Amino acid sequence: MAATKPLSRLTDEIYGELRRLAGAVLSSRAGFDSFQPTELVHERYFRLPGLQTIDWQGRAHFLNLSAQVMRRILIDCARKLHAAKRGGTPVTLSFHATFNDPALEVDVLAVHDAMDRFCVDYPRHAQVLELRFFGGLTTEEISEVLKASGHEASIRTVERDWTFAKAWMQNAIAPN
Template sequence: MTGEFTQLLAGWRGGDRAARDRLVGMAYPELHAIARRQLAGERRDHTLQPTALVNEAYLRLSGLERIDWQDRIHFVRLAARIMREILVDHARRRSAHKRDGGERMSLTALDQIAGDAADAGIDLVSLDEVLGRLEAFDADKARIVELRYFGGLTIEETAEAVGLSPATVKRHWQVARAWLFDALADQG
């Protein structure tokens, strides 16, 4: 499957829309799992469901032309980032309609991020802001958070994607989680 996936990415890069559509169809189960993970921490009455999130991400992905796709992990990382952006945009629109400016995250949610749980119930707008701050001074750690938390990649897959050893990724992941915990606590 990896070889076919890479061939389809090359076809998409060359402008082949049929390759793009086949690739997204092949990746759909993984994209749906990412969407479920990202929505797991949202409120129960969230208007977006995993299928709708995947569909919206597909629309955004399919509108991208001439991307220099590298591999499956690059594709998954971009899809996860797009899903995160969709959820953050959705949360910002929802917060704009509230007088108090949105929901605050609980200490339980912060503890869960520090404990490596993907369903922490975090305010995505706050998380997006602190992740941007992390990226400004340590892009590697921000990328690891993005791949692990939003993309759902394992330590080994993340290590392969960023070109580091699994032990180094694990250390960076622990430091980044602790930093996020502190940064989110400061915002609350």
């Protein structure tokens, strides 16, 4: 018992902090286009004080939670942005600075909306998608998270799941 207490305390602390941070980043109009993906997301996770000291079980738990929190925050933010653009053309939340073809966009809200359906048949794949797309985790980290929740999850499994998840989602969100 004594060993789990500081851990849970730490996780909660970091969890609260993360929620605050991510919310803060996106609270209104902070721009982050000069950031590399890993820099942005990992910076936020790994600079949280004390994370280095938790064991893997706890870390996996935390990373999993983080992805869920991140998803919630991003969706809230995306909805707000949509709402703010009332009247005009709907904002697309997906364009990338380096490519202009709208067919190559991934709409965050559409992915979110399709997640429930995906989860019914493919819960593990949905989790991989959540961890990667919303949580920004690497394949290795996703593998740790899945292992901690009792899945067989080699790197290869995670990669295959991700390939399948992308295909499924791409199909689900593709414009008519």
